[in-house]
């Protein structure tokens with residue numbers, strides 16, 4: 001009997017924290033010092049390198065429908081839809097909802113160097129690659145969706161949990177809602193994105209995700225009990 | 230713990246950076262022209278002042294950019310930070 005090849009590869013994906021979903025639900029704390037942890041799996045991410053002000057930058061902005069964020073901490077767009085995070089003076093991270101569309105000819109031509117502008121199966125990332133190629137200028141668009149996963153920490157105690165292991169000042173006067181930076185949480189390099197007053201995204205690389213989630217669960221533990229005066 | 234001002238990200242803890250040695254050591258124009266001794270001096274010999282030293286740092290966990298720092302090797306005081314390709318600020322000038 002002939003085997004039917006799987007065409008929907010998304011059914012085979014496993015997110016880095018799938019095995020901890022239960023532990024994160026159970027480790028979430030309620031009450032006056034509530035803090036909850038969950039994974040937002042499979043967000044699409046793409047690394048963009050382009051010099052601001054060039055034709056290539058304008059072409060990419062037109063495709064995304066957003067301006068480039070201008071300096072450290074800045075984010076354009078929104079966490080619920082599509083966003084561009086500042087990573088460096090000519091480096092940005094696109095974060096977008098999960099979507100899969102296998103580009104025409106991928107299976108036949110993926111091994112042919114340069115035959116396709118992009119091997120990404122995310123339609124927006126593929127469109128960005130095509131726009132950059134068409135601009136003829138220097139730059140880079142790389143699908144990094146599998147590089148990091150996203151943890152969401154929410155609740156009135158969320159900031160206190162992060163403050164146990166982050167060297168930055170997370171007080172709202174220094175770290176406004178909507179800002180995102182690269183820093184460390186414990187020993188792990190993460191992107192930290194404040195998406196709401198009491199809502200943070202912590203984005204570690206996939207191989208550090210388990211450690212980071214367990215670190216956060218441990219840091220959350222004390223908030224289940226009343227504060228010690 | 231040093232507090233180092235990244236020219237792109239602002240002040241961050243020393244743990245966010247890596248040290249890159251003395252700055253402004255020019256790559257030899259033609260490495261094949263050098264004797265073994267000259268090559269070794271290019272690779273390994275550095276000034277070792279007690280006082281101000283121009284050195285390179287990289288903001289590893291942040292913007293990942295290299296930049297230059299003028300630091301007092303005795304007091305650890307950082308007197309200037311400037312980007313790659315820029316000239317070092319003159320002491321007292323700025």
Ligand SMILES: [Zn+2]
Pocket residue numbers: 235236237238239288291292293294
């Ligand atoms: Zn930096």
